[in-house]
Amino acid sequence: MLLLENLNPEQLAAVTLPDQSALILAGAGSGKTRVLTTRIAWLIQTGRVSPNGILAVTFTNKAAREMLTRISAMLPINVRGMWIGTFHGLCNRLLRAHYRDAGLAQHFQILDSQDQQAVVKRVLKAMNVDEDRFPAREAQYFINAEKEEGRRAKDIEIADEISRRYAEIYAAYDEQCQREGVVDFAELLLRTHELLSRNEILREHYRSRFRYILVDEFQDTNRLQYRWLKLLAGEDSVVFAVGDDDQSIYRFRGANVGNMAEFERDFRVENVIRLEQNYRSHGNILAAANALIAHNRRRLGKNLWTAAGQGEPVRVYEAQSDEQEARWITEEAQALKREGLRLSDIAILYRSNAQSRVIEHALFSSGLPYRVYGGLRFFERLEIKHALAYLRLAANPDDDGAFLRVANFPARGIGARSLEALQDAAKLAGASLYRAAAGLSGKAGAAVGGFVRLVDALRAETQGLPLPETVEVMLERSGLVAHYRSQRDGADRVENLNELVNAAAAFVQEEDEKDLAAFLSHAALESGENQAAEGADALQLMTVHSAKGLEFHAVFITGLEEGLFPHEQSVMEEDGLEEERRLMYVAITRARTRLYLSHAQTRMLHGQTRYNVASRFFDEIPGAVLKRLTPRLERGRLEDVAWAPEPKKVSASRAPDHGFRIGQSVLHPKFGQGVIVNAEGSGTDARLQINFGKQGMKWLALEYARLTAA
DNA sequence: AATCCGTCTATTTTT
DNA sequence: TAGACGGATT
Numbered sequence: 001m002l003l004l005e006n007l008n009p010e011q012l013a014a015v016t017l018p019d020q021s022a023l024i025l026a027g028a029g030s031g032k033t034r035v036l037t038t039r040i041a042w043l044i045q046t047g048r049v050s051p052n053g054i055l056a057v058t059f060t061n062k063a064a065r066e067m068l069t070r071i072s073a074m075l076p077i078n079v080r081g082m083w084i085g086t087f088h089g090l091c092n093r094l095l096r097a098h099y100r101d102a103g104l105a106q107h108f109q110i111l112d113s114q115d116q117q118a119v120v121k122r123v124l125k126a127m128n129v130d131e132d133r134f135p136a137r138e139a140q141y142f143i144n145a146e147k148e149e150g151r152r153a154k155d156i157e158i159a160d161e162i163s164r165r166y167a168e169i170y171a172a173y174d175e176q177c178q179r180e181g182v183v184d185f186a187e188l189l190l191r192t193h194e195l196l197s198r199n200e201i202l203r204e205h206y207r208s209r210f211r212y213i214l215v216d217e218f219q220d221t222n223r224l225q226y227r228w229l230k231l232l233a234g235e236d237s238v239v240f241a242v243g244d245d246d247q248s249i250y251r252f253r254g255a256n257v258g259n260m261a262e263f264e265r266d267f268r269v270e271n272v273i274r275l276e277q278n279y280r281s282h283g284n285i286l287a288a289a290n291a292l293i294a295h296n297r298r299r300l301g302k303n304l305w306t307a308a309g310q311g312e313p314v315r316v317y318e319a320q321s322d323e324q325e326a327r328w329i330t331e332e333a334q335a336l337k338r339e340g341l342r343l344s345d346i347a348i349l350y351r352s353n354a355q356s357r358v359i360e361h362a363l364f365s366s367g368l369p370y371r372v373y374g375g376l377r378f379f380e381r382l383e384i385k386h387a388l389a390y391l392r393l394a395a396n397p398d399d400d401g402a403f404l405r406v407a408n409f410p411a412r413g414i415g416a417r418s419l420e421a422l423q424d425a426a427k428l429a430g431a432s433l434y435r436a437a438a439g440l441s442g443k444a445g446a447a448v449g450g451f452v453r454l455v456d457a458l459r460a461e462t463q464g465l466p467l468p469e470t471v472e473v474m475l476e477r478s479g480l481v482a483h484y485r486s487q488r489d490g491a492d493r494v495e496n497l498n499e500l501v502n503a504a505a506a507f508v509q510e511e512d513e514k515d516l517a518a519f520l521s522h523a524a525l526e527s528g529e530n531q532a533a534e535g536a537d538a539l540q541l542m543t544v545h546s547a548k549g550l551e552f553h554a555v556f557i558t559g560l561e562e563g564l565f566p567h568e569q570s571v572m573e574e575d576g577l578e579e580e581r582r583l584m585y586v587a588i589t590r591a592r593t594r595l596y597l598s599h600a601q602t603r604m605l606h607g608q609t610r611y612n613v614a615s616r617f618f619d620e621i622p623g624a625v626l627k628r629l630t631p632r633l634e635r636g637r638l639e640d641v642a643w644a645p646e647p648k649k650v651s652a653s654r655a656p657d658h659g660f661r662i663g664q665s666v667l668h669p670k671f672g673q674g675v676i677v678n679a680e681g682s683g684t685d686a687r688l689q690i691n692f693g694k695q696g697m698k699w700l701a702l703e704y705a706r707l708t709a710a
Numbered sequence: 711a712a713t714c715c716g717t718c719t720a721t722t723t724t725t
Numbered sequence: 726t727a728g729a730c731g732g733a734t735t
Binding site: 415 | 711719720721722723724725
């Protein structure tokens with residue numbers, strides 16, 4: 001069969017598995033997506049199932065789109081019948097279809113994290129909660145965590161005053177959302193789960209429809225998502241779960257790798273297939289990755305191999321400072337460019353976003369084009385949020401969040417006092433702001449009344465209009481475009497607002513949907529491109545997390561220092577170090593042919609200079625695959641975190657006369673390798689504070705300590 | 711209603 | 726260092 005050509009034996013076995021649930025351990029670069037999509041195509045082509053019987057779940061819209069495109073390329077069928085999407089997207093689809101059974105408003109809106117936080121804040125204020133003791137951030141986290149455990153406010157075990165209060169906040173928050181007809185991300189999943197558990201007819205309907213369920217990135221599923229799958233699959237569906245425990249890097253947002261083991265048990269998995277042949281990286285790179293990840297204890301076990309040769313060694317660079325590291329990256333990238341490499345095939349990775357600044361600075365000075373991933377995305381921009389708020393009010397006037405956002409934007413004389421009066425009235429009546437507005441009198445009533453009429457007019461005028469025109473009318477009538485046009489630096493925002501019209505047009509065309517509510521949920525569920533894609537060939541700067549799933553010819557992993565990578569906060573956490581190591585594993589396996597690892601002795605962090613020791617990950621990679629580009633500064637192995645406290649400034653007027661400087665590596669006959677982190681005194685009084693890593697931090701008198709420069 | 715200023719904080723991120 | 730936020734000021 002044409003479909004199955006060029007699959008390796010393991011891939012073939014996975015694709016053609018008989019009707020039993022299976023777990024596919026797919027290593028980095030092992031052709032995971034290919035297996036997933038070919039499996040679907042094979043199921044359909046061999047007549048095991050019609051497209052209608054397929055449910056495929058992914059984590060990102062990007063992955064879902066990719067799957068869809070690949071399948072349509074393989075099969076001459078209409079892919080519309082298949083349900084392929086993210087957990088949230090699929091839940092949204094289900095809830096829209098059964099909103100009444102789910103107890104939701106017909107045009108319920110979806111809150112993104114920002115919106116959710118705003119609702120939480122409003123609830124806290126209305127409850128008169130002390131926001132120092134119960135910060136909105138914490139409350140939001142609490143609510144989401146509880147929802148992900150499948151618990152409602154009433155299910156929470158009250159242990160103390162604090163948990164009692166949080167449970168109350170949770171309850172009030174849910175009531176508020178219900179009143180407004182809005183739903184947060186976790187709610188989409190929980191609501192669907194509750195709907196299907198409660199409603200046997202619906203449950204059986206979907207169970208018998210989706211005979212084949214496929215899950216991508218299974219290691220990233222959280223508890224609720226897993227329960228959701230179990231509920232939907234029932235006894236008879238065949239679940240094909242693809243994942244890689246070694247690439248589980250999202251524990252902090254609820255991902256539960258344990259789901260993999262649980263899946264094996266719950267679904268009586270007899271087939272665990274390992275895809276270990278890597279088609280991406282050269283031998284040395286894989287050797288580094290394998291050796292590193294072998295240091296983790298909790299693994300399902302897997303070893304990548306490649307038919308390609310050893311390739312180049314992994315290059316290691318030690319810089320004096322973060323700035324020098326950045327300059328070196330720039331030079332090296334320029335050299336690669338001269339060799340003919342496309343800049344977009346070079347990635348510069350870091351553990352945390354703050355690290356990008358120095359690098360950007362160096363790149364900017366050198367004139368090398370680059371693109372930074374992360375940051376604000378299209379639908380998260382303020383002007384877009386404002387525009388969407390008008391649309392949301394047109395679709396669902398009870399959306400208080402949207403109401404508050406734009407009632408006085410652009411300014412129309414509705415001040416804080418008017419809004420407070422309105423909120424009081426709404427609270428008293430147990431109604432939304434929009435509905436309470438009618439009962440408001442006086443000056444406030446007049447101004448608010450004007451806004452309500454605007455919303456009504458907007459709804460009336462856009463009735464029956466095509467979506468893009470609805471957006472256009474809204475932009476004009478709301479006064480948003482006029483407002484930004486009059487601002488000196490509003491040009492970009494006006495441009496973005498116009499872009500929203502295009503987004504609506506694209507949505508109508510691609511999704512074959514013309515409903516405003518559908519467009520709004522699309523906006524919430526798919527927050528859009530991370531940054532306008534610049535056509536120019538540019539270096540790719542991103543965190544290791546966002547590099548997952550990507551590959552590059554050359555990869556720089558920067559800031560490989562204790563405290564940074566592995567991050568100091570993770571080292572304290574249970575299992576934190578193992579996750580950092582998986583993160584490093586993900587970073588390494590992004591590279592096809594060239595890999596650079598770099599670290600700096602000195603780094604500016606939070607406005608203070610820190611003296612960092614090289615990451616322990618260097619010690620976990622065999623020296624044979626490494627090639628040092630800088631003179632070797634061998635240092636003690638670090639089992640625990642070690643970094644410098646704040647150094648005292650050595651004033652220039654009393655420059656030390658002993659020749660040692662802060663940040664320098666030294667050798668001590670008893671304590672071994674260390675880094676000077678502080679110094680005081682001079683001459684025979686000179687004392688140095690040295691970080692000996694595992695041996696600890698010591699103050700030594702220079703006169704007696706037999707120190708040598710390392 | 712807009713702006714200024716001091717305080718606080720500071721992994722990782724998708725939906 | 727630098728951004729976000731809340732409170733106070735103009």
